[in-house]
Amino acid sequence: MVIEVRDLRMRYGTVDVLRGVDFTARRGEVVALLGPNGAGKTTTIEILEGFRAPSAGHVRVLGVEPVHGDEAWRARLGVVLQSWRDHGRWKVRELLHHLGRYYQPYGTPERSRPMDTDELIKTVGLAEHADKKIARLSGGQRRRLDVAIGIVGKPDLLFLDEPTAGFDPHARRDFHDLVHRLADLEGMTILLTTHDLAEAEKLADRILVLAGGRIIADGSPDQLGRQVAGQSEVRWTSGGQRHVHPTEDATRFVRELLAGDDGVTELEVRRSTLEDTYMALVQRFESGQGEEVAAL
Template sequence: MTETPAVRVRGLRKTYGALTALDGIDLDIGTGEVLALLGPNGAGKTSTVEILEGHRDRDAGEVAVLGRDPRRGDLAWRAELGIVLQDCADLGELTVRETVHHFARYFPRPRDPEEVIALVGLADKAGTRIRALSGGQRRRLDVAVGVIGRPRLLFLDEPTTGFDPQARRLFWSLIRSLVGRHGTTVLLTTHYLDEAEALADRLVVIAGGRVVAEGAPATLGGRAAVRTTVRWADGQQDTEDPAALVADLARRYAGTVPGLTVSRPSLEDVYLDLIGEHS
């Protein structure tokens, strides 16, 4: 990541009548960073993302996306954004190749459509009509359309909803490749915490229109400092040094420790605690 943030937000507010959707959000996304925006339904994620994309106005606050205020973003600025929505229009009668070539015409300096088709793993499906693709293949096509314009910032909205486990992991590999090969900045919204943990450099949790926690997946909400619980057949103990405790138990039992388990709070445990405190 560079020192110049791709996104900088200060004091972002948005209301809908009597409902306060965003109540003073501060947010930074570093260039080349993958940030996952987490929160329950109604937390303000969609409003935040739509304001950053320039599709919704704000009531107050400062917002800079790729150095521009989205309120005044022109076509050149929009060409540097890639957006993969949760629900995309179905162009079922077009082939993969026709679709990617079509969208390439909207951008001043598009990537080579054939290279993008190969990048997302659809080279062998280039002549296939969209209606004949599997769900995972359609999602890969959505990403192809999202990156054809060489975006510096890519928005991914619930990208693997409905995927089976294998398709989700293939999709994760694709996103890692985009970030690693092209230095793309990614803002991911997802309800899958394992997806956030697998892809994101940093997590931001919002609830009730406010940021309630942020940090790396391993440290979010003080996760790294939480004591580990070691359980065995005759008892259990919370400890900051589980390795030493297990070694002591192994000596005590002269070998295998009966019923041994070692656990620390999962990301899901920490996340539910965070949003529960602010519900």
């Protein structure tokens, strides 16, 4: 396992921020960590990155306890924060080449050297801007540079924090393609935090929902959707009246509806989105009905 977390706990004074977090992540897996503000997402990520020591629990990242990770271990991690304090006078190619030199001593058998600078620039879609000063890049281009900085050392594990904040639709689509390539072709494990649930649904192999300091759901978007009763809504008109019916099996319901009523018009099936599922899971937990982890 690239990430292995069991019974992770974190206490600040008398406040328990994490109350027994359990999850794993495999090589090449894209995992999204979702949760309301104050759920403990940032604390969890900081512990995994080795920037904060947990109060209790078993945590292993790339086989190492993060707080004891050395420089060779850190070189196997990539971190893309929401913002990066860059130097506007640097040119894109110069900066990436300079940063890549820091990874030379820490190569692993599978990743013996940092990414070739030109290959990296092409990978993140900055080929036309390679010799442009950073200060002249657009917001989306600067975000691509953030990603390039995060993967310059060919990390085994990449942390992405709100990765597409400020992206236009085209840049967002290109970035999603990049994430899939990194996971599928490079075998990179990616852990992302985002408030964009549609993005999490597109990118993640698995989604973890953190609430109240615990993982309350763990599964693929489809698996999580099946946990919420009435996940689909069928709407239709018959006899001049509009009807709405929630159902767990929309295909079967529509088949039976059409077989029994030949006057159906304006038929529409609205399937539950990840946002619907997420809100239902969190509300269920907050009402005291979802204390047990829904692992699939």
